[in-house]
Amino acid sequence: MTSQRGLGVAVIGTGKMGADHVRRLQEVVSGARVTAVVDIEADRAKSLADGIDGCTAYTEPAAALAAQDVDAVLIASPGPAHEAALIEALGRDLPVLCEKPMTPDTDSALRVLEAEQRLGRRRVQVGFMRRYDTDYAKLKRLLDSGELGRALMLHQRHRNLDMPPGFTDEMLISSSVSHEVDATRWLLGQEITAVTVHKPTPTSHAPTGMNDPQLILFETASGALVDVEIFGHCGYGYQVQAEAVCERGTVRIGDEPGPRVSAAGRWGGHIPADYIERFEDAYDREVQAWVDATRRGETTGPSTWDGYAASAVCEAGVLSQREGGRVEVGMVERPRFYE
Numbered sequence: 001m002t003s004q005r006g007l008g009v010a011v012i013g014t015g016k017m018g019a020d021h022v023r024r025l026q027e028v029v030s031g032a033r034v035t036a037v038v039d040i041e042a043d044r045a046k047s048l049a050d051g052i053d054g055c056t057a058y059t060e061p062a063a064a065l066a067a068q069d070v071d072a073v074l075i076a077s078p079g080p081a082h083e084a085a086l087i088e089a090l091g092r093d094l095p096v097l098c099e100k101p102m103t104p105d106t107d108s109a110l111r112v113l114e115a116e117q118r119l120g121r122r123r124v125q126v127g128f129m130r131r132y133d134t135d136y137a138k139l140k141r142l143l144d145s146g147e148l149g150r151a152l153m154l155h156q157r158h159r160n161l162d163m164p165p166g167f168t169d170e171m172l173i174s175s176s177v178s179h180e181v182d183a184t185r186w187l188l189g190q191e192i193t194a195v196t197v198h199k200p201t202p203t204s205h206a207p208t209g210m211n212d213p214q215l216i217l218f219e220t221a222s223g224a225l226v227d228v229e230i231f232g233h234c235g236y237g238y239q240v241q242a243e244a245v246c247e248r249g250t251v252r253i254g255d256e257p258g259p260r261v262s263a264a265g266r267w268g269g270h271i272p273a274d275y276i277e278r279f280e281d282a283y284d285r286e287v288q289a290w291v292d293a294t295r296r297g298e299t300t301g302p303s304t305w306d307g308y309a310a311s312a313v314c315e316a317g318v319l320s321q322r323e324g325g326r327v328e329v330g331m332v333e334r335p336r337f338y339e
């Protein structure tokens with residue numbers, strides 16, 4: 001039961017994203033407070049909990065979710081740890097905001113879909129935060145308005161300054177391009193049916209053996225074509241851009257995230273360093289929307305079906321990446337529960 005002090009949230013995983021969400025829940029979002037933090041690195045969780053009144057540190061997600069003061073769960077551990085935390089939360093009928101990817105493969109995603117359907121109500125929002133970004137929301141509204149006609153193509157660019165140690169070719173798709181998969185499905189309102197991955201000669205700035213950048217082509221159910229440039233080590237900042245080419249016009253977002261400054265014979269803008277900076281407002285709106293919906297007893301936003309669909313497309317992408325050629329996306333029929 002939510003107390004008068006707001007929704008008591010357990011944050012699982014207190015690394016880069018988890019710590020940022022803890023700050024957001026404590027300082028930005030209204031109607032919630034962090035009552036538990038969980039990390040297998042005990043010191044990391046403890047040092048966060050020590051700075052928050054009424055917050056307990058745990059090393060086991062199950063122990064935190066059993067606590068009396070936990071009403072909801074935000075999962076920000078690495079993707080492979082999500083399934084266990086999701087199943088535990090669903091078993092306790094707790095609302096969840098789960099960072100992307102919901103789970104790293106379709107088998108585990110299907111187990112989560114089944115657990116939620118067994119519970120009989122939607123309880124999980126998946127952290128595809130671009131849906132809460134102002135530019136993306138404007139693009140979506142414009143496409144939905146019909147003013148520009150049908151979308152024929154979508155060009156997307158996703159550039160990171162660099163990637164953390166251990167980041168693999170596969171993760172360029174399953175972790176990074178999963179955002180473009182969700183953005184494509186959401187913006188165009190249809191499924192992605194096939195994926196083809198191309199690999200140019202890699203940049204010398206990527207770790208040896210890594211194929212970076214890559215160019216990925218999605219085909220959609222209505223015959224639209226979508227290209228995604230994923231570049232993990234572009235070396236100059238964080239850039240996410242999209243352009244929809246429609247029958248009666250084109251629309252482009254992400255070119256100027258900051259103000260354009262003119263001074264002493266030059267003009268230019270600012271390129272964010274990373275996603276924390278570029279998508280700060282989107283994360284704020286995403287988490288606020290989750291807290292508000294949860295307090296109303298509802299679950300909104302990207303669903304476990306969207307999480308499963310993203311895994312299915314990424315799985316096809318990883319296969320194309322490994323073996324070359326075009327790979328069709330295999331998906332189970334959408335359960336009526338998610339219509």
Ligand SMILES: NC(=O)c1ccc[n+]([C@@H]2O[C@H](COP(=O)([O-])OP(=O)(O)OC[C@H]3O[C@@H](n4cnc5c(N)ncnc54)[C@H](O)[C@@H]3O)[C@@H](O)[C@H]2O)c1
Nearest residue numbers: 013014015016017018039040041076077079081099100101
């Ligand atoms: N939406 C976005 O734009 C965005 C951005 C970055 C990361 N993410 C996602 O957020 C999640 C975390 O990413 P990150 O960059 O913060 O990673 P990170 O490595 O910085 O942090 C992960 C933390 O989880 C802890 N951990 C590992 N296994 C655990 C377990 N079983 N239970 C509890 N804690 C565990 C680790 O000790 C670490 O502190 C990933 O799913 C990632 O894909 C999303």
Ligand SMILES: O[C@H]1[C@H](O)[C@@H](O)[C@H](O)[C@@H](O)[C@H]1O
Nearest residue numbers: 100158160175176177179275
């Ligand atoms: O986990 C991160 C995160 O999802 C970012 O939003 C994305 O830009 C990165 O490429 C990815 O590695």
